[in-house]
Amino acid sequence: MDSFDKVFRGTAFSSKSPKEVNIFKDYLFCLDAEGKIQRSVSPQEKVYQEILDAYTGESNFFVLEEGQYFLPGFIDLHIHAPQWAQAGLAMAIPLEDWLDAYTFPLEAKFSDLSFAREIYEDLVATLLANGTTTALYFATVHKEASYLLAQICAEKGQRGLVGKVVMDHTEECPAYYRDKDTQKALDDTEAFILSVQELNKITKQGVYPVITPRFIPSCTEEALAGLGKLAEKYDAYIQSHCSESDWEHAFVKERLHKHDAFALNDFGLLRDKAVMAHCTFLADEDVALFAETGTAIAHCPISNVFFSNGILPLARFKAKGVDIGLGTDISGGFSPSLLDNVKQAVISSRMLEEGVDATLPAEERGVPDSRITINEAFYFATAGGGESLSLPIGRIEEGYCWDVQVIDIKTPGSKLRLFGRNVNLEEVLQKILYLSTPENIRAVWVQGEKVHARPR
Ligand SMILES: O=c1[nH]c(=O)c2nc[nH]c2[nH]1
Numbered sequence: 093m094d095s096f097d098k099v100f101r102g103t104a105f106s107s108k109s110p111k112e113v114n115i116f117k118d119y120l121f122c123l124d125a126e127g128k129i130q131r132s133v134s135p136q137e138k139v140y141q142e143i144l145d146a147y148t149g150e151s152n153f154f155v156l157e158e159g160q161y162f163l164p165g166f167i168d169l170h171i172h173a174p175q176w177a178q179a180g181l182a183m184a185i186p187l188e189d190w191l192d193a194y195t196f197p198l199e200a201k202f203s204d205l206s207f208a209r210e211i212y213e214d215l216v217a218t219l220l221a222n223g224t225t226t227a228l229y230f231a232t233v234h235k236e237a238s239y240l241l242a243q244i245c246a247e248k249g250q251r252g253l254v255g256k257v258v259m260d261h262t263e264e265c266p267a268y269y270r271d272k273d274t275q276k277a278l279d280d281t282e283a284f285i286l287s288v289q290e291l292n293k294i295t296k297q298g299v300y301p302v303i304t305p306r307f308i309p310s311c312t313e314e315a316l317a318g319l320g321k322l323a324e325k326y327d328a329y330i331q332s333h334c335s336e337s338d339w340e341h342a343f344v345k346e347r348l349h350k351h352d353a354f355a356l357n358d359f360g361l362l363r364d365k366a367v368m369a370h371c372t373f374l375a376d377e378d379v380a381l382f383a384e385t386g387t388a389i390a391h392c393p394i395s396n397v398f399f400s401n402g403i404l405p406l407a408r409f410k411a412k413g414v415d416i417g418l419g420t421d422i423s424g425g426f427s428p429s430l431l432d433n434v435k436q437a438v439i440s441s442r443m444l445e446e447g448v449d450a451t452l453p454a455e456e457r458g459v460p461d462s463r464i465t466i467n468e469a470f471y472f473a474t475a476g477g478g479e480s481l482s483l484p485i486g487r488i489e490e491g492y493c494w495d496v497q498v499i500d501i502k503t504p505g506s507k508l509r510l511f512g513r514n515v516n517l518e519e520v521l522q523k524i525l526y527l528s529t530p531e532n533i534r535a536v537w538v539q540g541e542k543v544h545a546r547p548r
Pocket residue numbers: 172187191195306307333336395399421424
């Protein structure tokens with residue numbers, strides 16, 4: 093029998109495919125020193141008892157109590173870390189006004205590192221308590237504060253992918269909040285990549301630099317082309333917003349005479365390690381380009397209700413071979429919980445399919461075949477996010493990182509109740525996804541290390 097760094101015993105839920113969930117009943121999950129699942133063992137296997145005999149009672153053996161379950165940690169594929177300070181505010185005006193009136197003034201304050209530390213420490217701790225084990229962050233234009241966010245992720249044990257935002261267009265960005273000039277934007281981005289790559293070397297769970305043109309309207313063509321070259325040079329992650337609203341989609345068409353997707357691709361910014369937020373207005377040829385280049389979509393269903401003028405047809409885009417994960421889009425979305433976005437993804441997809449204007453005949457109201465199931469939404473929040481980032485995360489399977497949340501359905505006062513019914517495990521998962529809250533998350537592990545615990 094191999095020896096293991098840690099052994100966990102319990103029942104786990106993990107997506108097998110977008111539509112199917114694996115249920116591993118009372119399995120043993122045996123970790124290597126790197127924090128990855130080296131073996132997952134069913135009770136039917138002979139070695140199961142041997143492992144139990146060897147590890148029971150040891151300090152590296154962990155057993156779930158009755159009513160507790162393992163879920164993969166959530167992967168937040170799109171979140172603006174500085175905007176945590178205004179989450180829940182200013183939700184009633186369009187994107188272009190919201191950026192100028194609220195968001196740019198707030199983000200400008202992150203030149204102050206003590207302010208940045210206060211917000212970023214609180215955000216990373218909050219996300220971990222909400223079961224988010226990996227996050228793809230937009231920071232601000234400031235190189236130092238962006239690095240501080242990567243450091244806080246490293247210290248608190250979250251897998252963070254962090255971008256220093258590039259906004260260098262003098263006509264589109266306010267003088268008080270933009271890169272000094274295009275060359276400085278590129279130089280700062282390169283310095284940021286190098287410093288986060290160094291930090292990654294001493295961070296067990298990984299922290300990664302992300303090339304981050306805010307969106308085409310805020311960047312010059314020179315900056316976008318320069319960032320594409322840096323992505324190639326460092327094989328780095330890329331993130332941006334793409335075809336996100338009526339205003340933004342039309343703005344890019346008017347300026348560059350093509351859709352965002354083709355413009356980004358021409359600048360070298362669509363590739364396997366690229367994640368584009370929202371994408372509500374992608375045309376069929378844009379979707380094909382995403383699939384061909386391996387570019388992923390970060391679907392942010394709560395934010396889309398407020399800022400996107402439409403609902404992403406994610407079932408259709410997924411069927412065309414595009415990687416898709418879920419994002420909170422703090423603060424375009426008000427909630428730090430990916431679970432809230434799981435539920436909204438289902439709700440929005442049902443509204444798209446059924447239509448919403450009851451004065452129309454039923455057959456003219458909606459878009460057929462748009463709905464997704466709760467199991468699919470679970471997949472997008474976990475395995476879909478991992479596939480989008482090309483990392484071994486989002487599944488509880490051999491070879492994957494031990495990034496898990498322990499859900500306790502017996503948490504006192506919780507609205508998640510089974511009423512003594514003899515529910516099957518498929519139903520337990522549905523209850524967890526629709527009714528659990530952060531109070532039900534008893535512990536969170538990232539790469540084999542405990543990073544959050546909630547006492548009873
Ligand atoms: O939802 C959004 N949030 C932002 O901060 C942003 N910037 C550009 N486009 C954006 N969309």
